[in-house]
Amino acid sequence: MAEVAQGNNLGTNPGTNLGTNQGGSVAVRKKWGRGFDIKKQSGFTTIAMICFVMLYAPILTLVVYSFNAGTSVAIWAGFSWRWYESAWANQQVYDASIRSLTIATFAAVVSTIVATMAALATTRTKPFPGLTFIYAFINQPLMVPEIVTGIALLIFFAAIKVATGYTGLGYLLIAHTAFCIPFAYLPIRARLENMDLSLERAAADLYATPFKTFRYVTLPLLWPGVLAGGMLAFVISLDDVVITELVKSGGQDTLPTYMLGQLRRIVTPEMNAISSVFLAISIVMVTIFFLLNRKKT
Amino acid sequence: MADGKSASNPAASAAAAVDRRDTRNRWLLSAPALIILLFAAIGPLIIVVVYSFLKKGDYGGVEWQFSGDGWYSVILQKDIFTDAVTVADAHVSILLRSVKLSFFTTILALLFGFPTAYFIATRNEKSRELWLFLITIPFWTNLLIRTFAVMEVIRNEGIVNSLLLGLGVIDAPLQIMFTDFAVMMGLLYVYLPLMVLPLYASMERIDFRLVEAGYDLYATRWRVLRHVIFPLVKPGVIAGSILVFIPSLGAYVTPRVLGGGRNLMLGNLIEMQFGQGRNWPLGAALSITLMAIVMIALLLYVRNASKTEARHG
Amino acid sequence: MSAAVAVEAKNVSKIFGTAGAEVRALDNVSVTIRQNEFFTLLGPSGCGKTTLLRLIAGFEMPSEGSILLEGDEVAHLPPYKRHVNTVFQSYALFPHMTVAQNIAFGLEMLGKPKAEVQQTVAAMLKLVRMEELKDRRTSQISGGQQQRVALARALAPRPKVLLLDEPLSALDLKLRKEMQIELKRMQMETGITFIFVTHDQEEALTMSDRIAVMSKGKILQIGSPTEIYEHPTVRFVADFIGETNFIEAEVTQRIGGDGQIKLPSGVTISHPVAENVGVGAVVTLAIRPERIDLVRPGAEAHLNGKISNVVYFGTDTTFHVEIDGANKHVTARVQNRRGHQEVLKAGDAVGLRVAPDAMQILKD
Numbered sequence: 001m002a003e004v005a006q007g008n009n010l011g012t013n014p015g016t017n018l019g020t021n022q023g024g025s026v027a028v029r030k031k032w033g034r035g036f037d038i039k040k041q042s043g044f045t046t047i048a049m050i051c052f053v054m055l056y057a058p059i060l061t062l063v064v065y066s067f068n069a070g071t072s073v074a075i076w077a078g079f080s081w082r083w084y085e086s087a088w089a090n091q092q093v094y095d096a097s098i099r100s101l102t103i104a105t106f107a108a109v110v111s112t113i114v115a116t117m118a119a120l121a122t123t124r125t126k127p128f129p130g131l132t133f134i135y136a137f138i139n140q141p142l143m144v145p146e147i148v149t150g151i152a153l154l155i156f157f158a159a160i161k162v163a164t165g166y167t168g169l170g171y172l173l174i175a176h177t178a179f180c181i182p183f184a185y186l187p188i189r190a191r192l193e194n195m196d197l198s199l200e201r202a203a204a205d206l207y208a209t210p211f212k213t214f215r216y217v218t219l220p221l222l223w224p225g226v227l228a229g230g231m232l233a234f235v236i237s238l239d240d241v242v243i244t245e246l247v248k249s250g251g252q253d254t255l256p257t258y259m260l261g262q263l264r265r266i267v268t269p270e271m272n273a274i275s276s277v278f279l280a281i282s283i284v285m286v287t288i289f290f291l292l293n294r295k296k297t
Numbered sequence: 298m299a300d301g302k303s304a305s306n307p308a309a310s311a312a313a314a315v316d317r318r319d320t321r322n323r324w325l326l327s328a329p330a331l332i333i334l335l336f337a338a339i340g341p342l343i344i345v346v347v348y349s350f351l352k353k354g355d356y357g358g359v360e361w362q363f364s365g366d367g368w369y370s371v372i373l374q375k376d377i378f379t380d381a382v383t384v385a386d387a388h389v390s391i392l393l394r395s396v397k398l399s400f401f402t403t404i405l406a407l408l409f410g411f412p413t414a415y416f417i418a419t420r421n422e423k424s425r426e427l428w429l430f431l432i433t434i435p436f437w438t439n440l441l442i443r444t445f446a447v448m449e450v451i452r453n454e455g456i457v458n459s460l461l462l463g464l465g466v467i468d469a470p471l472q473i474m475f476t477d478f479a480v481m482m483g484l485l486y487v488y489l490p491l492m493v494l495p496l497y498a499s500m501e502r503i504d505f506r507l508v509e510a511g512y513d514l515y516a517t518r519w520r521v522l523r524h525v526i527f528p529l530v531k532p533g534v535i536a537g538s539i540l541v542f543i544p545s546l547g548a549y550v551t552p553r554v555l556g557g558g559r560n561l562m563l564g565n566l567i568e569m570q571f572g573q574g575r576n577w578p579l580g581a582a583l584s585i586t587l588m589a590i591v592m593i594a595l596l597l598y599v600r601n602a603s604k605t606e607a608r609h610g
Numbered sequence: 611m612s613a614a615v616a617v618e619a620k621n622v623s624k625i626f627g628t629a630g631a632e633v634r635a636l637d638n639v640s641v642t643i644r645q646n647e648f649f650t651l652l653g654p655s656g657c658g659k660t661t662l663l664r665l666i667a668g669f670e671m672p673s674e675g676s677i678l679l680e681g682d683e684v685a686h687l688p689p690y691k692r693h694v695n696t697v698f699q700s701y702a703l704f705p706h707m708t709v710a711q712n713i714a715f716g717l718e719m720l721g722k723p724k725a726e727v728q729q730t731v732a733a734m735l736k737l738v739r740m741e742e743l744k745d746r747r748t749s750q751i752s753g754g755q756q757q758r759v760a761l762a763r764a765l766a767p768r769p770k771v772l773l774l775d776e777p778l779s780a781l782d783l784k785l786r787k788e789m790q791i792e793l794k795r796m797q798m799e800t801g802i803t804f805i806f807v808t809h810d811q812e813e814a815l816t817m818s819d820r821i822a823v824m825s826k827g828k829i830l831q832i833g834s835p836t837e838i839y840e841h842p843t844v845r846f847v848a849d850f851i852g853e854t855n856f857i858e859a860e861v862t863q864r865i866g867g868d869g870q871i872k873l874p875s876g877v878t879i880s881h882p883v884a885e886n887v888g889v890g891a892v893v894t895l896a897i898r899p900e901r902i903d904l905v906r907p908g909a910e911a912h913l914n915g916k917i918s919n920v921v922y923f924g925t926d927t928t929f930h931v932e933i934d935g936a937n938k939h940v941t942a943r944v945q946n947r948r949g950h951q952e953v954l955k956a957g958d959a960v961g962l963r964v965a966p967d968a969m970q971i972l973k974d
Contacts, residue, residue, distance in 0.1 A: 038508050039419040041412070041522055048416035051409050055435050055489065058446035061456055065449070073449050074459045114330040121326035128320040134327050141338050145547025145591060147564040148584045152341035154571055155348055155581070158358070178337035181330050201669055202702035204689040206716030207767065213690075216715075220706045239439040242549050246568070256441050263445065263554055272449075275442040286437040290430060315671060 059279065066272035073269055083273040093274060096258040100238055103169070103254060107176035108184070108234035114177075115184035115233075116226055120218075123192040141179045149179065150246035157247060167249045175247050176240065180233035187232060187293070191225025228292045235285050238278075342588075349581035357575040367578025371586060388566065388583075395563040398477060399545035402484040403492075406541045407534065409485070410492035414533075415526075417493070418500035429497065436490035444554045447483050448474065451555075475557035483551040488544060492537040499533030500526075532602060539598045543591050563587050615681065616771050616803040617643040617666055622675035624661050624827075635661040637827035638675070643771075643805060648797050650806045652814040653824035654850070659807045662824075663773050666805065667696045680770060690719070695764035696773040699780070701756045703748040709759050710735070710744040716767040734762040737796065754785045761793075765800060774806045778813065790817055811851045815839065823847045845972050848896040855902075855940045856972075857895045857913075857933075864889055871895075871971075874936035875913045883971060894972045901968035902942035904929065904960050911961025915940065919956055931960060 066084070070077030087093050115138075122134055141149060157171045199221065203213040219226075241256040248257060255278065262271060352364035374385040417428040435443060450456050451473040458470040473479050503526065511521040527534075549564035556562070561569075563583065570580025624636040636658045643649045651659035664670045665677055668689035677685045684692050695716065703712050713734050717727045735741045738758035743751055748759060757777060764772055774793075778786045794817050797804045808814055814821050815835040822832045823846070831838060831847045842848035845856065861883060863870035869883035871893065887893060907914045918939065919930040929942045942962060954960060 036512070038505060038512060041415060041518060044412035044415050047409060047412035051413040051489065051493075052431060054409075054486070055432075058450045058486070059435070059438070059443070062442070062446040062449055072454065074452070074454050074456055110333075114333060118327040118330040121323040125319075125323065128316075128323060130320075130324060134324075134331065137331055137334055137339065138327075140334065143591070143595060144338075144342065145543070145564070145587055147547050147549045147567055148342070148345070148588050149338060151567060151571060151580060151584050152345045153337065155577070156341035156344050159344075174333065174337045178333050181334060185330075196700065196702065198698050198700050198702040199704060201689070202696070202698060202704070202763075203715070203719075204669075205667060205694075205696045206763070207690045207719040208715070209690055209719075210688075212719060217704060221704075235437055239441075241439075241441050242564075246571070256439060259441055259445070260550070260554075263448070267449075271445065275439075275445060278442055279438055282438040283434060286430075286434055289437075290433070294426075 062272050063276045063279065065269050066276045068269045068272075071268055073267060073272060083269040084277075087270050087273045087277075090270070092253070092258060093255070096253045096255045099169070099252065100254040100256070103172050103176050104234050104237040106173050107180045107237040108230050110177045111180035111233045112184045112188075112226060112230040115181050115229060116188050116222070118181075119185055119188040119192055123189055124195075124197050138185055139182050142182050146179075146240075146242040147246075150243040153243065154246045161249075169252065171247050171249070172244060172252060172254075175243055176237045179240070179243060180237050183236045184229035184233040187228040188222065188225045191222055191228075195221055224292045228289050231285050231289050231292075235282060238281075345581045345584055349578055349585055351578050353576050353578050357571070357577060359577050364578065367576070367582040370576070370579045371582050391561050391566045392563060392586075394477065394560070395546055398481050398484065398562065399542050399548075402481055402488065402545045403538050403542045405481070405485050406489050406492040407538060410489055410496055410537060411534070414493045414496035414500050417497050418503070432490050432493050432497075435487075436494070440487055441550055441554075443487050444483055444551050447479075447486050448554055451479055451482070474555060475560060477556075477560055479555040480552045480560055480562070483555040484545045484548060487551060488541045491540040491544070495536035495540060496530060496533040499530040499536075503529050535598060535601055539594055543594060546590060547587055614645045615642055616645045616647065616679070617805065618678040618681075619662065619665070620676050620678070622662070622665060622672045622677060624658075624665060624670060625673040634827050636665070636672075639827070639829055640675075641822055641829055641832065643803065645803050646801050648794065648804045648806065648817055648819045650808060650814040650818040650821045651824060652808055652811060652821050652851075654809055657824040658827040659809075659824050660775060663696075663775055663805065663807050666771070667694055667773050668692045693767075693769055694771040694773055695767060695769040696775060697760045697764045697777045699775045699777065701760040701777075701780075703756055703759055703763070705747070705749055708745050708747060709740060709751065712748060712759055713763045713766050715763065720767060730766050734766045737765070737799070738762040753780055754789070757781065757789060758792075761796065765796070765802065768800075769802065771803045771805060774804060776808055777806075778808070779810075786813075793817060815851070823850065825850070841970055842896060843970075843973050845894060845896070848970065848972060853899050853941065853943075855897045855899060857897065857936070857938070857940070858892050859895055861887055861889055861891045861893060873912055874933055874938070875911070876935070877912050879912065879966065879969070881966065881969060881971060884973070887971075896970040896972055897940075897964055897968060899928065899941040899943040900926075901964060902940070902944075903963045904942060904944060904954065905963045907959045907961040910963060912964050913940065913962040915960060915962065917954055917956050917958045917960055920954065929954065929960070931962060 065073045065076070067079050067081070068075075068077055069080035069082065118134065118138055122131060122138075125131070153171075153175050157175075160171075161167055195218075199217055200213050203217045204210075208216065239256065240254075241260055244254050245257050245260065248254070253261065255274065259271060259274065348359055349367045350363055350365070351359040351367070352362040353366065354360050370385060370388070372385055372389055373382055374388075413432070417425055417432070420428055448455070452458070453470040453472065453474065457473070458467075461467045462470065473482075507529070508521055508525055511525040516524065546562075547564050548562055549568060552560060552562040552565055556565075564587075567580050567583045567587065570576045570583065619639055619641050622636055622639045623634065626633045626635055639658070639662060641662075651662060653659050661670065665672055665685075666679075668684070668687060668691075672685050675685075676683050679692060679694065704715065707715070710731055713731045714727050717730055722730075731744075732741075735744050738761055740755060740758050740762065743755060748756060751759070757780075760777065778789050778793075781789060790813060793804070793806075806814075806817065815838075818835055820832060820834055821838050822829045823838060824830065825846050830844050831842065833841075838847065839851055842851065842854075848854040848856070857874065859871045859873050861869045862872045862878065864883070865880075867882050868880050869887065870878050871881050871883075872878045883893065905911050913931075913933055915931040915933040917929055918932045921928040921930070923943075924946070926943050926945045929944065931940045931942060932938075933940055940962065
């Protein structure tokens, strides 16, 4: 609501802000034709446009050349689906994709569940002993550079591998779940904090037990936040390169680490094709996330 | 809560018991998240600290024996033959390069990000959402893919060089890849949204009546920007700078892909200690050094933020 | 008046905050609310009225004392085990449910059979005149309609007591007046005990059977609207409800329960005084402006003074009078049909006459 009010305030036509130009002579009116725009800063729009072009030109180029019939990523040789076909037929890509999706799904589901529980425990309460500690603990992965977390896990898991002999996917699953927790936690917490506790009070007042209150009031209202948190966690897990690269055992490439390995060689548009599919998934996710968050207000 | 006076009262002690139960339930509810994080995030970090004080193993790993060598080798090195101690040029130069590249990336991001955020904040409500969406999309897409996209553009056989060669502007491809400049452009490209978003958040709140007042009092556009707008969005500037600086400093993928083997940053140096270099204690010490720099930056930010808040509140 | 008791609070205190920074929201409050009563808790914000309501609803637990619902101790039962319902200040309607679903919620939670739920919901929709909007989302109806739905939802389970937490404060003046009448009608129709919290004295006076005036965590006076208005016992009540003049006077003599009280003008009146007020004590008299008549200065008058200001209000006129022999202003409100406003003007000397029963001696 506050945002809307703000928006109206900013949205006032700049021309109407200074009414002094209205009654001037014809010459003056021409010169000040559209009024004095108080928001204008010279060159800003140009720089902004350069920024947007800069952000999107490389991505668009990448997508365009994924359809290149030739083997170059710079010389256009006509339209073709061949690189999508070759990526699809590539067993390594297939395996890595399945692995990426498995890890991301697991990490998203588990981290969202535990983050939801933690968010319920740490919002809408008067301060209790340990509250700040829990906050700090949950947000910790956001404060530490990825490379450091990766190294830490490498050391720790190496010790466990030696001790137990287990080298399965479990290490990646738990590592991804851990660094996804704060990303799942944040949107859920934001949603909870905007939720009026009086609704749960009303439910309790109307004879709903704590479980029923959660089932029929809290969860339905919290659901968009849970979905948003889950999607954010999914994307973050899917995108991860550094930690996966350091934690994975042999033959456990995910799509990003497979791509990182391929970048050392001569790159064909097959990489572009894989990237484009990846991009498409991300864009769909952001769009849904955006819409979910907007509905709230 | 449960002081002697009220504890003697049955109603009060019942209320205190309810409080205690509530606290316990909240801890139990947080427990799964805390346990996972303890096992796969915080616990391992403590081990890193321990490892940094151990003796390096001959083929990677460590020996369980106290040693200051890890920390020692962060900035110093001992000649294997003469035992002469010198400054570890390789490490120090990588450390300095990391700070330098991150710093300039931050400045560039601010120079480009400020006008962009301002542009978005001054759109009307509807189109503002669209522009913001456009800034958010790259932020959500894979960092590796974005770095790859930059690489495609600046490679010797990439778009820029093909174009310039084709137009006859240059005779031989420009070597952009594997330079500090390439790394910096890559970092700028991948972290620019992190500058724009907090800047936008604080610009969106600008009360433009203040800007009007500035013009009314004879300020030029530049002076309004300098003396009215900039002070108002300073918290956003600081937040954005921190958000760009910190991940740049710890960057691993971008310098690896665009910088090649020569233009390393701290992240790559750390990783190398667990790969070819195989000096785990040094790697651990470097990790903690990086983390310490990040923590100091964050602390400065938090202090600044609370100071600004106090001033405005 | 030996009606059955609905709610009883016994020596209830509520302390917020931790040791050292304690806030006593309720301080040893005792009150008995009868069945079928429209009972109002009235007081300024922060007086503890909402806290008392929340203690009865079960959202807070008392630090000391007990709360009985029809004779049973409920102080430590959670809200969902108490047969009381609340109409929240913010209405707290479930945004993800329709109007009908909101009203059915309590009944469903109680596990009532489907047919009964439907029947009751239909009856409630009728009671609050919302049949046509029953399938709307609660975000798609107006504030006044939300108010009705909140009422219907709270009434549907037929609670022993209905708690209303400033439910009218979000409505505009016209709607508020309408709802005051509606509320009273619903209370009569359903026969449910209403406990109503408000800071609006007019609301309290027009709807209540009895009012408890609260300040700083204590109940100062309980009584019918007339008692509260006409016979306030303490200065706060006299001051908070309506306009009042306070005049200090000295007790010069006691004869039985009556005292001879000397006004600043020197005129002595006879008035019942409390046991503990001795000769020589200074008491405060509360006098409502509309109970003062303007007369010629002299023998007939209780107080004499000079008019300092005349304010015309349409239906009546207010005279500000500076009292002789006391550094004090008194306000007198006179209906305009008496014609005083045309004759008297600032600077005129005037006498004030007050009916003996309109002078109220305050405890403090």
